[in-house]
């Protein structure tokens with residue numbers, strides 16, 4: 433039997449963004465927190481590096497702003513960058529106050545200061561971290577507190593299908609009233625109504641064959657918001673990490689950049705090094721250049737991977753510096769002290785997403801988007817390392833303040849129409865879903881990956897046009913399953929990426945095309961904004977500049 437749940441706030445997603453929001457709101461509001469699988473499974477859980485905060489005495493907020501703007505290649509919204517960086521210290525302090533165990537610098541000031549690391553693009557040591565598993569420390573600490581809070585109802589193994597909006601239901605305003613959610617344990621669709629709905633569903637790495645993201649990173653929230661009438665922006669800017677372990681069972685395991693930093697060489701299958709012919713800095717060239725070089729060689733030779741070799745270093749040095757990489761590779765049969773590691777680049781981070789203002793508000797009244805799925809304007813055309821967790825925690829704060837301010841202004845929506853299954857049956861051809869899923873991820877990798885061309889993008893567009901039609905038809909005939917929900921969302925996200933990439937007639941930041949290999953200098957850089965057919969420009973349309 434389908435259930436109707438009523439809460440003040442519905443939060444979809446329990447990564448850094450969703451958990452911070454839940455805990456910030458829970459003393460004042462009754463929260464439903466839903467998560468696709470287990471509470472902690474998320475990109476946040478796997479974040480290794482940390483969060484950027486200008487804490488070093490030689491560092492400054494101005495320098496953090498400048499580095500972020502430089503990385504963004506002319507497309508960052510400077511107001512948003514300033515806002516985010518200005519709130520970094522207080523939001524990091526909130527995490528510290530909530531018990532996140534950031535690593536301390538035992539040499540400095542009697543261990544009273546936090547240890548800071550340095551990453552690409554940052555001109556200072558600026559990254560607070562919890563050893564080499566920062567995301568795990570954040571996720572586990574906050575999840576535990578969410579579980580203990582009596583005002584937070586947690587729904588694990590629940591997958592949101594679609595938003596319910598007032599406009600769709602004959603209300604005067606385009607207001608978000610809740611969502612339909614599949615209970616994966618009981619195989620039924622429940623209705624969640626709320627005064628405010630927050631999407632915090634993370635990125636969309638799964639749209640590509642190779643990704644560092646976990647399976648939950650499917651772009652669900654972006655597709656749901658798009659279908660409901662929200663604009664999305666800058667979907668063409670996908671960050672690829674150059675080196676992910678290549679092995680059929682080793683899903684999403686990153687080989688840290690530090691392996692190259694310590695002298696690791698990238699080799700072709702015949703053992704020939706190739707990076708120097710792409711960039712004089714060789715293996716130490718910036719991430720996007722290394723990723724492009726690997727992609728080029730794989731495509732040229734028709735190979736499935738290249739190799740990263742650190743075995744010329746003493747075995748003890750390797751084991752001491754890279755204990756996790758050593759251990760994980762050994763599990764898959766690669767002793768990295770003796771032989772090279774097979775690697776491929778992998779989709780890592782989505783800079784674009786659902787357009788929001790500085791409070792996380794979307795184009796639909798009552799609907800917020802926070803975290804990796806949101807386009808706030810912070811990252812521009814390229815994300816600076818460790819600014820993404822920062823964005824999660826800063827926008828969780830700003831959205832929570834806005835929601836608390838408005839909470840009592842809106843009544844609970846009351847009973848909403850139940851999910852209608854009267855015209856669907858159980859699928860008799862699950863193979864359609866798996867086949868389309870595999871096809872989509874492969875052509876996205878081959879045609880819409882690290883290096884793009886007009887021809888490749890058009891090929892991909894033809895395929896998504898067909899798949900959109902086929903999947904919509906399948907969706908309207910058969911009962912929903914989690915795989916079908918994800919595939920339906922994945923093809924929409926793929927289509928949004930392709931359309932955005934086709935629109936950008938230049939190479940900028942993370943978008944590189946052989947047909948326009950340089951940035952377009954003739955006019956100011958602009959965001960790629962896509963409008964859904966049901967977009968209702970009005971009072972609630974996000975006014976980015978006036979936020």
Ligand SMILES: Cc1cc2nc3c(=O)[nH]c(=O)nc-3n(C[C@H](O)[C@H](O)[C@H](O)COP(=O)(O)OP(=O)(O)OC[C@H]3O[C@@H](n4cnc5c(N)ncnc54)[C@H](O)[C@@H]3O)c2cc1C
Nearest residue numbers: 445446447449468474475476481482592634803804818821
């Ligand atoms: C390997 C790796 C290393 C990284 N390292 C760093 C780093 O060092 N520093 C940094 O700043 N960033 C890093 N990033 C990026 C950063 O981790 C993410 O951008 C950030 O964690 C995203 O947080 P989020 O809360 O937006 O989404 P996530 O943490 O991905 O959480 C999304 C949540 O939404 C849920 N969900 C999704 N769809 C649905 C649905 N339909 N219904 C219900 N629930 C749903 C998921 O189950 C999950 O709970 C890294 C990312 C990866 C993958």
